[in-house]
Structure formats: structure tokens, C-alpha cells
Amino acid sequence: MDQVVDHEFEALLTYLKEARGFDFTGYKRSSLSRRVDRRMAQISVAGYGDYLDHLQVHPEEFTTLFNTILINVTSFFRDPEAWEFLRSDVLLPLIAAKPDGSPIRVWSAGCASGQEAYTLAMMLGEMLGPEQFRERVKIYATDVDEEQLGEARHATYGAREVESVPAGLLERYFEQVGDRYVFRKDMRRSIIFGRNDLVQDAPISRVDLLTCRNTLMYFNAETQARILGRFHFALADGGALFLGKAEMLLSHGNLFLPTDLKRRIFRKVTARPMVTSGPRYADQPSAPTAEALVGLDRLRNAALIAGPAAQIVVTADGLVALSNQQAEALFGVSPRDVGRPFRDLDVSYQPVELRRYIEQAQVERRAVDVPEVEWRRPASETRYLDIQVSPLVDGDAGLLGVSLVFHDISAAKQLRADLERANRELESAYEELQSTNEELETTNEELQSTVEELETTNEELQSTNEELETMNEELQSTNDELQSINEQLHHSSAELDGANAFLDAILSGLRAGIAVVDPDLRVRVWNRQAEELWGLRAAETVDQHLLNLDIGLPVDHVRPLIRRSLGGETDVEEIQLQAVNRRGRSITARVGCSPLRDAAGVPTGCIIVMEAMPAAGTAPV
Template sequence: MDRVDSQFEALLLHVKELRGFDFTGYKRSSLMRRVDRRMSQVGITDYGEYQDFLEMHPDEFTALFNTVLINVTAFFRDPEAWEYLRAEVLVPMIEAKAPGAPIRVWSAGCASGEEAYTLAILICEIIGPEAFRERVKIYATDVDEEQLAEARHGAYGQRSISVLPPELLERYFEQSGNRYVFRKDLRRSLIFGRNDLVQDAPISRVDVLTCRNTLMYFNAETQARMVGRFHFALLDGGAFFLGKAEMLLSHSNLFLPEDLKRRVFRKVPRLTAPTGSALVEPPSVPFRGQLTSLDQLRNAALLGSPVAQIVITAGGLVAFTNGKANELFGLAALDVGRPFQDLDVSYRPIELRKHIEQAQAERAARRISDVEYKGGGETLYLDVQVNPLFDADDGLLGVALIFHDVTASRQLRADLELANRDLEAAYEELQSTNEELETTNEELQSTVEELETTNEELQSTNEELETMNEELQSTNDELQTINEQLHRSGTELDEANAFLDAVLAGLRSGVAVVDRDLRVLVWNQEAENLWGLRSAEAVGRHLLNLDIGLPVDRLRPLVRQTLGGDPNTDELLLEAVNRRGRPITVRVACSPLMGSDEPAGAIIAMEAGEFAPGQPGHPPVQPQ
């Protein structure tokens, strides 16, 4: 399994380097199942071999991406949730905005665009077409270029638009042939573009963000990274709309649930640190003079804090370290004033410099969880918090690093997370019996993607099952055709073999069939009775090498004449000795075994009678 896993990871890296698709954050069980499905379609079972196949056939990348990226969407999918979004989110949000203020919406993982156009319809129904064209921008993104191309056209078939009420269909779509096209004047407010949620920068300053049934395909680490980007993208108090199979219970510091049933969450606003909220104001030079009693008290409290803390100036110098940080990372008073990048703690146990730069750039706190640190002969687990510090004018003062020792609480946190999943599962069971797979999904983390996908398929009128059926239909048809052909061929072959066996068994003469090289192909029962040589001993051997009582070397001219295509061959009467040692006279006849153009072999018939020298009326026997 280690070798298979390493080959699979190498395949993912190959895809990322050549085509820019980063699947490394996807859940491995689901991802391997989909890649295996595509490999089986091209007849490959080894990941390394499939990587070579991709290099030789660049067009295969498209088929692989279409298999891995499950694009299942629809207009007003889960109507009750969309109605809640309209009444409780969009309407209050638009009413709270100043007249003419822009409205920005992001549909992440939009697939073929139905979700983005649903948002457009809802907002247009609230503010009207004219205001919609002037104020609204809907950004719809996906990693699948083919799906984005389809979404940009905004053209859908009868099946896709069948869920729309007739009045909405009439107001927002124009019929073109057998397809329905979203209004061109409104479509200009929708911007479709490629965006990889794992590695690309997010759309910023959006009021509403929808990302339905996308997070569930990624592992926990990648989900946390994506949720952090979504938090950055939304304005304070912005709404985050998820799919029915997704929850954000472990990200309560970023989003709070507004309605769990409909999967609507609100962004937790950033708390800008006021003046003086830093652990200590970082000095540009070492402390001089006497501290006031208040400064002494504050400094003593910070130095004696049980939580390790390090403060860094905006210029990257160490401004402050407390006693716990000195003990944990081996720091000393002389390290204050040194560049932080020169200290071991800047890169061990984790590379902190990039997180500091990102926190300063985004002007938002960052948290790195469960960092393993081996110090003092024991292994600790730390949560590292990177807090940018600002002055009264919102200018950057520096960064505070806070190291929380969570070793003792790590197991408790895992138990609490499991309990939360169990509670969520129980809640979902009360909402609908159709969400049973989702509750199991919360209890069994290792199979969460499969269960959530199946649950989503059952609640979406078998939408994903239809997708899988379409992929498997052609293979099933081919297998059925091949099975039928094999069955007919097998039946015909059995009948032919039975018929041939019956014919050979019914002959009163010994029969041997040879190929053009005089190798025995058939040796019937009468031949066995005549010479005492079993079929298993004769088949495959050269005719002239058979040790029987017949002078087989005398047959060569007769057989060669037959193989040469001469239809007028004479019979031979040969003196022989049968399997009982009795002298007999054998009449030998030879006929061609015809192939497509020439004889493929010869059929030798041997009819025997007892031989008595000088017997009257007996035909002459050719001398040996």
C-alpha cells in the first residue's frame, strides 16, 4: 500500500505541475476511487503506468478532470433553502445598503452556472432589472474550463429549466431552438472565471458567498485553508451559503450559524486591536530609565504569563519575549533587539515567517493548530496565533506570536469534535430521514465523502447516480454484448466438439489428423484400440515418431502427396502388428484437411484386418 500511495501522490504532483490542477487537498478515498474509474476505462491498473499514459496522450487530461470533478447543480436546488436566503439574507442586506450601492456576490464552484443564474434571478426579483444591471456583480468561478464555457453561454435544455416556475422562465429566458438562453442584458452582470479554491486568491469584498457541496470533497486541512479565504472574501456580517451535506461547526471563530437547517452562516467580524492591546509596545531601542509602577505591573504580568509570547516589530526585530517563551524555545534577554529570522523559533517547530508576512498583508490574525514540537525530551503540541498589532491610526506596529500548549487538551478536543459530529448527526436525523447518510457521515470521518455523496444523490432525485450511470452505460453494454457473443461461441464450440467426438467415435477405422508439419492433431478411439497408443500420448507428436505396429515411414509419400494438393491419392495396404502383437493387414487412405486456400493438414484413415500369409483371395500386400 505504501508503494501504491507513493505512486498515487506522484501522479497528483504530475497533474499539478503539467496542468495546474492541485488535487492534493482532496480526500484520498474519493479521489482514488474516481481516478481508478477513469483508469479502468482505458484499461490501466497501475498509477505509474497511467502517468506514462498521460504523457503520451495529452487529451486524456480532459477525460480525467471530467471524471474527478463531479459537476452536479441545478436551478433552485433545495428550494426551501433558497427561499430562506431570499427572505432572510438578500432582502435585509439590500435594504440595509445605501441607494445605488454596489452588490457583490460570489458563487464558488459554480459548475455549469445554474447556481449563479439562480442568484441573479433572486436579486433581480428584489430590485428590478434596471437596478440589477447598474448595481450587481455576480462572480462565478470554477476550476473546470469546459463547465465555465457552458456557463458563459447561459443556454440550458428542457430538463434543466423544468424546475423553474413558468413566470420566471418567461421573464428571464429566451427560447432558441430547443434550448433556453438567459437574458443577454442581465447576463453581462455575471462574470465567469477560473479560480482554484485551494491555491488561488479569493474574490474580495463580497456581500454573499455561495459554495454548495464543494467543501465536502476536501480534507480537513484544505477545508480550513479554504474557509479562511472565504472569511477574508466576505464583508463583515456577510452571508455564507453551504450545501446540505456541509457544516462549519469547527470554524466558529470565523463563521457563526444563522440557520443550520438551511446551511446559512454569518462571518464573524475581525477584531482590530486597539492601541495598547499588544502584549507590550515594541520599543525601537532597548528600555532605558525607570518604569512606572503601572508599567512594572504590566511587564511583570506579561513576563510571568503561563502562555509563551513573542512580540516582533514591523521591521522584523524581536521586541519582547516572556519567561515561558524563553523556557520553551531557549531564548535569552540578549535575543531582544535581534532580527526574528535569526532565531531558531522562526522556522522550528514551524516556518513562521510566511505566516507573519501573510498576517501583515491581510491585516488579520492567523492561527496554526496542532504544531508538533519536540523540546526538552518531550513532544508538545502547540497552537500558534499570529496577531498583527496596530496603532490608533491603523498603522502596523508589529506582530504578536502566542504559543498555546494544547498537549493536555488535544485528546479532549478530539473527543469534543467527535461529540459535536454525533450531535450534528442526531440533529440531521430529526430533520429528515433522507439525511441518514449525512448523520453517519458525521460519525465515520474516514468515509465521510462517500456517505455525503450518496446522501446528496438520494436527496437530489438520483442526480449523481444518473451521472455515474451514464459513465458506466457504455461499458455495461459492451460487456453484455461480449458476454452474449462468448456464450454463443462457447455453445457453438461445445456443439461442434460434441459432434466431432461423436463422428470420430462412430468411425470403424482408426483416424489420425496431422498438420502440415505431420504433428498429430487428432487420434480417435479406434486408433487407440488398434495400436494401443492413447490420444494423450499421440497428440502433439510427429507422425513418423510414433512407436506403433504400423510402418509409419511408409506413409510419408502418401501424406506429402495429399498435402501437395493432389486429390487422386492411392490407398496403401501395409503389413502391421496390432496392440495384441497379432499380424494384420492395414488399408491406409489419406485425404486433405482443407484450410482457406490450401490443405492445412491431412486426415489418415486406417482400416485393419487379420493377416494370414497365402490366404486365398487376400489382396496383395506391399512389402515392407
């Protein structure tokens, strides 16, 4: 079943590749995502998008993440039975078959902290002796983890780490310094540690033995096949490949045959016939050597390599045969990619899917043009390419391969766009000029009309000015009248203020609490004795409904008296009610009502008299 693609996770892997050069896209997604999830949980980050942001802000996080992904588990003489078989059935026959004094090259891929490389050194040292070992043996130990390589270069290990080294070998090859064991320096010089990414870096070449134990299992099937192709190139004819217990190679019989399947030791199959141009890696040029070229051949090769347009040549079976300098600058296609399947290169699908155009050119035996392809590269300006896919045939019309030529038309497209924009701006300016001319003509006519209107307006203004003078005289007369009225109002206001003060003095002089309500039972007057009796100030009662006031008097029992007074009755009898005064004491309140009439004798409100009855033997409150 196909795995569901997590786009945020894929974006994280792409960022790791572009930012730090670690290409994990070939790793198995299940194991890779588990290790990334473990690191995210340690720093409490929930999603892959958030973790990518965290990496951008905290670059020191890369080291911890890579250590989490690249779990390095190794030891001296791990799986002793397999190492013994390697010694007796692989290395001894290999050394015997080599001429005296000839070099022995070994590659320990994925060496982690170096135990496997030093195990190989001890084994070969026992077979050849220290002197022959120093003269003949080179062990190349590589890994992608710089921190682990640093530990390996120091060649020092603790007592627990050397427990699996036989006592005799420990004594001969290690020097104890304090509580650490240091590998002997004279043989250490024959072991070369370096960083190498199995997915994208060129392999070590012409090696007799290649050990890569329990490393391939972290990659998916397609990436494993690519790495094994590089291993096949790296090994000399008859060379041996030593893998870990978890790795089988059952589906790669065209590259390796098992020497001992149980112990995971394989022999290189003799190289298949290949096209003349591939595969090539670090120590093999991407084009024929200068010695093999004469005359026009040398000139044609130099012209292709230095050509102004990027060019890639693909063989009939889909392998990269040749690329020039412009292709390397534009797409990163380097000599180490020669011999790789074209479909494995990013350029095969970015910026456009090229494989279908290659197939079309091969089938139809004609050139296929792909015009104006837009290519947006991260942290770079957008480019536009015209791509020409041309079949390469021999004299008998047999298909040799396909040539891909990429013409950068970004400058021309930009000039064309600038020209089109300039034409549009010119047309727009011409239209604006015509419009402006018409507007000026219209404006001229409007100005003539405006002059005539201004003359008419001037006459109207003169007439209006005369009218305004007349109105000004009338307003002055009106102003005098208003001044007189204002003085009268001021006098009336003073009289009203005096009346109000006189009324307040009368109400304040009464011993009883007085409240005056309108026909809607809203309080209009609330004297000081009412404040003293019930604890509510006039500001809290005036304009409030009497029945809504929270006082100690049960006002519902007063409502019938008020209604009768508002109806015009003058002999409304007083009532006595149990109440609570402002001090919270129970009192007997005497309440009486009388109508408030206007000049015509119509009731306009009600006067409520409230008085606390004195207790026996006390004066009235």
C-alpha cells in the first residue's frame, strides 16, 4: 500500500537538504519520521511545520537532530563468526592473489565512531604484519556524521567499548592511557576518515573490500539500488562487499552474487557492457580524456563542455552520459552524476517533467521543443528556459541517446516584457493626452460660460447686499426687543429662585416628612425630614416612581390614599402603618394625603405627609 505523503514532512526534508546538504529523502519514511518525532517530543514541538520554523531560528538544533536520525551503533568485531569468515575465506585469498607489494584498499562506509575501521586494521595487521600493513594498506572510513567522525579520528575508547577486543589484540594494538585505550599511532596513519554521503557524494574507487554494515536498511528500495550501483563501481573486479545481518541484496543479482549469504558477504559481478560515456565518478572524467582525443574530436569535446547553453546527454537506456559546465552551474549536474539514471536527478522533473518529452523524441525520432518553461529556484530569481530535446542516432538510424539543451531566455523575455509594458504605457499616455486636449476645450467653453454667470451673479449680489442692509436694520430692532425680554426673564428667574428657596425653607421647617408626587406617582418633592425618616436623599428619589423606592414604608398601602387624593377628595383620612426607619428600627408611621391643585382647581398631584408616631412616654420623632 502506498504511503500517504505528508507534505510538511517532505518540506522539512527538502529544507535539510538545501540548508545543510543532508539528503534524507531516500530514507525510509517510517523509521525517519519516528526519529524526527522523537526529537520534536523532546523539545515540545507539535508539527513538522513548527519544527522547520524552530530549525530556522535555532541553527544549533541541526546537530542534535542529525545525531537522533543517524543512530550510530557499532562495536569491535561485531558478529565474530562473520568476521572470522571474512578473514579466512575473503581476505586471505585476496591477499594471496595480489602481487607482492601491491596496495590493498578498503572502504568502511557508515563507519560511525570507527570501531569497524580499527577492527579491519587489526585483522589486516595480523595477516600482513605491521610493516607490510603500513606500506600496503589504505582504509577509507566515511560517515555523514561529523561528530562521530571526530570521535573516530581520536582513536580513543573506554574500557567498556574495548571489551569485545581479544586480550592479545588489545595488548598489541592499543596503549592504555589512564582509563582510556588509544589505537597505535603507526597504524592509525593508514586509516583515513572523511565525510561521505552515500546518496549524493562520489564513492571511493578501486577498493578490494567494502564494508557497509546495517546502513542500507535505513534507505528505501530506490535509494538502496542507487547506492549499490555506486558500490559496484567502487569495487575492483573480484572485490567483496560485507553487509550487516539486516541486509540481503536478493534483488540485485546483476551487481553482486553471495559468497556466504548467512554472513552477508557478496562478490562483485563483472561490469555489464555500458555506453562509452558512463558511469563516471570522482576519479573518472565526465568526458573522454585528452590523450584519447585528437584533432577535431578534442575540439568538439571542448566546445560541448564550454558551450554557452546548458546541455545534458542521456543514453538510450536512460543514464546520464555527459553534461557541460553550464548544466553544472544551472542544475548542479556534476561529473559524479554521470552513469546515474536520469530519472534520479532533480532536473528530470524540475522545472518541468522532461521524461515524457524524452520518450516522445525517442519514439518519433524528431526534436521536441518545450518553450518558455518557468523555473523558480529557492533564494534566486525566476528564470525562463527554452528546452530542446533532440534524439541522437547513428548512421543506421539506431538510437544512441537524447540531447537536452536548455536555452536561458530570461533576459530576452524580460526585454520583451519591458517592451510590451513600454508600448502599453505609450498607448495609455497617448489616450490620456487626447483626453486632456478634449478636457481643455471643454474647460475653455465652461470658463466662458462661467464669466457670463459671474457677471449675472455680481448683479444679484448687489441686489442681495441692499436686502441684507434692510434685514440688518430689522435684526437690530429685534435684538433690542430680545434684550428687553432677556432682562424680564432674568428678573422672573430671580423671583422663581426666591420662591423655590422660600418653599424649601417652609418644607424644611415642617416636622413631618413631605413627598409630592405627580399623577404618574413620580416624586417631585422630597423634603429633609423625609430624608431623615427613610434614609434616602432627594437626589435619589426625585423623578423616581414612588412605588419603586426602597424605603421602610409599605408604599403599596399608601396607594389607595394617593388615588383618592388625585381624584379630588379632600377629606382623605390618615392611616397608620408599621415601618422601619433609616436606623433600622421598627416604628409606627402616620401617613396622610391631600390633593395638589392648579389655579383652576384641577388636581395635578398629591401631597403625602409622613410622620413617625412617638412611643409611649416619648416625644414625637
